[in-house]
Amino acid sequence: MGEMEQLRKEAESLKDQITAARKAVADATLPDTVSSTAVVGRVQLKTRKTLRGHLAKIYAMHWATDAKLCVSASQDGKLIVWDTLTTNKVNAIPLKSSWVMTCAYAPSGNMVACGGLDNMCSIYNLKGKDGNVKVMRELAAHTGYLSCCRFLSDSEIITSSGDCTCLLWDIETGTQKTTFAGHLGDCMSLAVPGDFKTFVSGACDFTAKLWDIRDSNCTHTFSGHESDVNAIAFFPNGNAVITGSDDATCKLFDLRSDQELITYQDSSIMCGVTSIAPSLSGRLILAGYDDFNVNIWDSLKAERVGVLAGHDNRVSCIGVSTDGMACCTGSWDSFLPSFSFKGQDNVMRLCKQNKQQYL
Amino acid sequence: IFIWFPYSVVIQPHSNVCPSLQIEDIVSRLQDEKTGGVPIRTVKSFLSKIPSVVSGTDIVQWLMKNLCIDDTAEAIHLGSLIAAHGYFFPISDHVLTLKDDGTFYRFQSPYFWPSNCWEPENTDYAIYLCKRTMQNKARLELADYEAENLARLQRAFARKWEFIFMQAEAQVKIDRKKDKVERKILDSQERAFWDVHRPVPGCVNTTEMDIRKCRRERNPHRVRKSVYGVTDETQAQNPANTTQTARKPTREDVQKEISFLNTQLDRHCIKMSKVADSLMGYTEQFMEYDPLVSSPEPSNPWISDDATYWDLEASKDPNQHRVKKWGFSLDEALRDPAGREQFLKFLESEFSSENLRFWLAVQDLKRQPLQDVATRAQEIWQEFLAEGAPSSINLDSHSYEVTSQNIKDPGRFSFEDAQEHIFKLMKSDSYSRFLRSSIYQDLLLARKKGKSLTGKRLTGLMQSS
Numbered sequence: 149m150g151e152m153e154q155l156r157k158e159a160e161s162l163k164d165q166i167t168a169a170r171k172a173v174a175d176a177t178l179p180d181t182v183s184s185t186a187v188v189g190r191v192q193l194k195t196r197k198t199l200r201g202h203l204a205k206i207y208a209m210h211w212a213t214d215a216k217l218c219v220s221a222s223q224d225g226k227l228i229v230w231d232t233l234t235t236n237k238v239n240a241i242p243l244k245s246s247w248v249m250t251c252a253y254a255p256s257g258n259m260v261a262c263g264g265l266d267n268m269c270s271i272y273n274l275k276g277k278d279g280n281v282k283v284m285r286e287l288a289a290h291t292g293y294l295s296c297c298r299f300l301s302d303s304e305i306i307t308s309s310g311d312c313t314c315l316l317w318d319i320e321t322g323t324q325k326t327t328f329a330g331h332l333g334d335c336m337s338l339a340v341p342g343d344f345k346t347f348v349s350g351a352c353d354f355t356a357k358l359w360d361i362r363d364s365n366c367t368h369t370f371s372g373h374e375s376d377v378n379a380i381a382f383f384p385n386g387n388a389v390i391t392g393s394d395d396a397t398c399k400l401f402d403l404r405s406d407q408e409l410i411t412y413q414d415s416s417i418m419c420g421v422t423s424i425a426p427s428l429s430g431r432l433i434l435a436g437y438d439d440f441n442v443n444i445w446d447s448l449k450a451e452r453v454g455v456l457a458g459h460d461n462r463v464s465c466i467g468v469s470t471d472g473m474a475c476c477t478g479s480w481d482s483f484l485p486s487f488s489f490k491g492q493d494n495v496m497r498l499c500k501q502n503k504q505q506y507l
Numbered sequence: 508i509f510i511w512f513p514y515s516v517v518i519q520p521h522s523n524v525c526p527s528l529q530i531e532d533i534v535s536r537l538q539d540e541k542t543g544g545v546p547i548r549t550v551k552s553f554l555s556k557i558p559s560v561v562s563g564t565d566i567v568q569w570l571m572k573n574l575c576i577d578d579t580a581e582a583i584h585l586g587s588l589i590a591a592h593g594y595f596f597p598i599s600d601h602v603l604t605l606k607d608d609g610t611f612y613r614f615q616s617p618y619f620w621p622s623n624c625w626e627p628e629n630t631d632y633a634i635y636l637c638k639r640t641m642q643n644k645a646r647l648e649l650a651d652y653e654a655e656n657l658a659r660l661q662r663a664f665a666r667k668w669e670f671i672f673m674q675a676e677a678q679v680k681i682d683r684k685k686d687k688v689e690r691k692i693l694d695s696q697e698r699a700f701w702d703v704h705r706p707v708p709g710c711v712n713t714t715e716m717d718i719r720k721c722r723r724e725r726n727p728h729r730v731r732k733s734v735y736g737v738t739d740e741t742q743a744q745n746p747a748n749t750t751q752t753a754r755k756p757t758r759e760d761v762q763k764e765i766s767f768l769n770t771q772l773d774r775h776c777i778k779m780s781k782v783a784d785s786l787m788g789y790t791e792q793f794m795e796y797d798p799l800v801s802s803p804e805p806s807n808p809w810i811s812d813d814a815t816y817w818d819l820e821a822s823k824d825p826n827q828h829r830v831k832k833w834g835f836s837l838d839e840a841l842r843d844p845a846g847r848e849q850f851l852k853f854l855e856s857e858f859s860s861e862n863l864r865f866w867l868a869v870q871d872l873k874r875q876p877l878q879d880v881a882t883r884a885q886e887i888w889q890e891f892l893a894e895g896a897p898s899s900i901n902l903d904s905h906s907y908e909v910t911s912q913n914i915k916d917p918g919r920f921s922f923e924d925a926q927e928h929i930f931k932l933m934k935s936d937s938y939s940r941f942l943r944s945s946i947y948q949d950l951l952l953a954r955k956k957g958k959s960l961t962g963k964r965l966t967g968l969m970q971s972s
Contacts (some may be wrong), residue, residue, distance in 0.1 A: 155761040162768035164844055173776045181783035188800060196809050249719060255876075265718065295719060301874050303919075310719065320877045334719065342838070347568075362920065366767065368775075376720070385789045387782075396529075405775040409786075414575050418529050429793035430786075431800055440586050440711075448787060457584065461711050471820070473798045474809055480715070 157478050170407045171272075178400075178410045182298040182448045188431055191444050191454035193475065197235050200229060204246075206478035207264075208296075208465045212253040216470035219260045220478055221251035227262050229274065232474065241272055247293075259284065259319075261305060263294030269307045271319055289315060296337045300344045304469045308335035314349050316361060328359045330366045333376070339389075341382045348389050350377030358403060370401040370409045379424040379435070385448075390447075392421030394436050400447065401431075410436050412445045414452060423465045428472025436463030442477055509639055527626040534594045538614045539570055543570050549609065554588045560598060560611040560687050561957060583607055590693045591713045592621050595701035601650065601707045603699070604621060613692065619700040621714075627704050635701060637675035638682075647694065652708050669809045694726055697846060702733075757779065796828075821846075830950045834942055837934045849950065853941045861898035862929050862937070865891045869926045884917035892925070916965075 198298035209220040218400035219229050225246030229239040247265035263269040269287040285378035299305050308314045312488030316326040333352030340347045350356045356377055375394035388402045397413040426433050433445040443455035461480040468475045538544050546564040549555045570582040586605035595612045636657040639647045706712045795801050808814045825845040833840035840846040856861040870889050875883050890898045905930045913921035
């Protein structure tokens with residue numbers, strides 16, 4: 149027993165040293181540094197297109213790299229690939245399990261993936277020879293629901309799960325290559341940066357972790373949130389991470405100084421953050437909330453510079469296209485669970501910049 | 508505000524189903540007249556009095572003043588959210604939103620607050636609808652959707668309808684004993700409770716849970732309680748709940764933690780001021796390329812329906828705007844296919860293109876299907892690294908060692924080390940020269956190639972002589 153005590157003491161001492169080290173580099177705060185910078189002008193986005201067709205809650209959406217197509221997943225059991233310009237459905241893929249929670253588009257545009265309560269990640273080939281979209285692989289190994297998935301290429305995909313782990317899969321062989329274990333709560337979301345060497349995950353243990361894909365080690369753990377981290381994304385420069393949590397705040401963590409830079413919060417916002425996405429330059433952060441709104445934050449000044457209030461229910465997902473031109477949001481509808489009354493259509497709204505004003 | 512039944516109230520902090528205690532704190536302050544809350548009055552109407560109401564405007568004004576909200580629309584949005592969760596309700600409507608006018612609202616009894624984590628069963632709902640039909644009051648008449656619900660429930664509970672009917676009768680008896688004014692208030696509060704848990708069709712059901720979260724019980728000992736004190740065995744109890752009880756940390760766990768902490772400690776942390784500066788610099792640089800901040804030239808295709816911008820971005824002849832971006836970093840230059848092309852062209856002119864060609868080959872290797880990887884990797888080794896390689900690249904001895912080990916069992920990432928090294932080399936050496944080169948500068952300044960006036964004159968002179 150003496151050894152355990154010693155080990156615990158060692159761990160505590162290390163934690164104290166780390167806290168001290170972080171304090172030592174905290175020679176300035178972000179608000180101080182940008183005090184002379186003006187706040188970005190009020191951002192007003194208008195709904196340009198509405199994608200109708202899902203019959204139940206939309207849980208996830210993901211843009212293709214061509215910035216024109218996107219895929220969405222709904223609990224009506226369908227995965228729909230949309231041509232956002234024409235609002236046509238390119239593919240409407242029926243799913244074996246309707247309890248889908250996530251979807252992803254491969255960077256090549258050749259495949260999409262989804263998963264949910266079936267604990268599996270199903271990969272669909274969009275460019276099959278006969279034109280039909282078929283299941284290519286069913287990646288099964290997680291012991292909890294699939295909360296998020298992201299392709300690294302046509303041959304590799306990373307998944308996060310309610311079983312508290314993330315997995316790296318080889319799609320061709322359908323086997324798991326690496327396990328990323330360390331979170332103490334359900335993993336809710338993950339994000340991959342441009343270089344595909346690392347990824348970040350947010351979980352219900354209130355933390356975000358950065359992982360090295362090659363050696364499966366967790367290199368950073370970011371704490372500070374007071375509730376589940378539901379959404380996570382990389383800042384465009386690849387050196388910082390933004391998170392959204394049930395504690396109604398979003399935070400910016402920097403990898404190089406290993407700590408939180410700033411929190412995005414307001415006393416009038418009391419609902420959890422469900423989804424988050426940075427604009428192309430990172431100057432704007434768009435976050436979807438349980439109170440049906442999307443708030444747009446000036447990432448440096450931590451002020452709200454816009455609101456998208458077009459949804460009639462919780463905003464469940466948000467994505468900014470790769471060229472930064474458009475932002476797409478998906479939402480739950482007013483579906484009543486007890487007695488099957490018809491709810492309103494689930495809509496996905498695409499908002500583009502309407503007009504902006506500089507200060 | 509009255510507490511009805513002798514069931515203990517359980518407050519659940521941080522439940523993601525129920526809104527936070529923050530909202531309840533606001534609601535408490537909102538109705539506390541002594542400390543600046545809204546005025547709650549009894550209002551005269553026709554032949555009767557309406558007890559205990561407050562106007563929508565008063566609520567909106569209070570929210571704006573006490574939560575420092577400048578925009579009325581925002582206060583209405585927040586107020587509607589609070590109403591949707593059932594903390595106050597319009598007395599003559601089933602739809603739970605807030606209006607900024609003289610509409611009357613009443614506060615919900617704390618007994619019915621969402622923090623008590625109500626999940627009322629359909630038996631309770633059946634009892635409620637049933638008892639409403641037993642009382643001969645206009646204000647208790649069922650709406651169409653409620654009548655439909657009742658019919659449906661009667662079919663579903665056909666076997667135990669007698670039981671439900673008896674419970675409803677018992678409730679009516681209890682209600683009759685209460686004072687008239689009290690009953691008016693309690694009836695409305697009860698109805699508002701059901702408006703939250705069995706919403707009017709078309710309204711948002713705020714009790715809907717995210718299925719990812721509802722599987723985790725926050726209070727494993729909570730037993731589902733009935734609104735009407737019904738203890739019926741046929742009523743499904745929450746199954747003994749399997750929360751993931753954290754197992755005790757083992758010696759291995761702590762040792763793992765220590766090793767992780769040591770890695771963190773060893774990591775060199777950059778000063779926050781430097782980080783903040785770099786963030787500022789990055790966003791400043793890219794803001795003119797951010798369509799949500801700056802208007803793209805010539806126009807945003809989503810707004811103008813003119814795809815010229817996209818054509819320009821995809822064109823093999825990059826415009827100055829695009830070329831400028833290549834100067835931000837080597838990453839940006841390589842991200843643009845035209846950038847890669849021009850950089851390669853420059854390196855060829857310096858007879859040092861093997862570095863970039865190696866880098867591109869390794870990028871391509873990572874995208875190859877598994878069956879082709881080994882062959883491709885060998886080809887790359889032969890072309891760039893083997894002894895006497897035709898496009899020999901300059902690697903430090905350490906990277907060379909690592910790579911030659913990796914190539915014995917070739918995979919997609921056998922050249923990771925080497926690729927990183929070469930990238931750093933290009934970044935520190937060739938890239939800066941590229942930016943100063945005429946190849947790049949001509950494109951950046953949009954200088955027309957070939958026909959310069961001097962050249963023409965010279966040719967003319969030569970011809971004439």
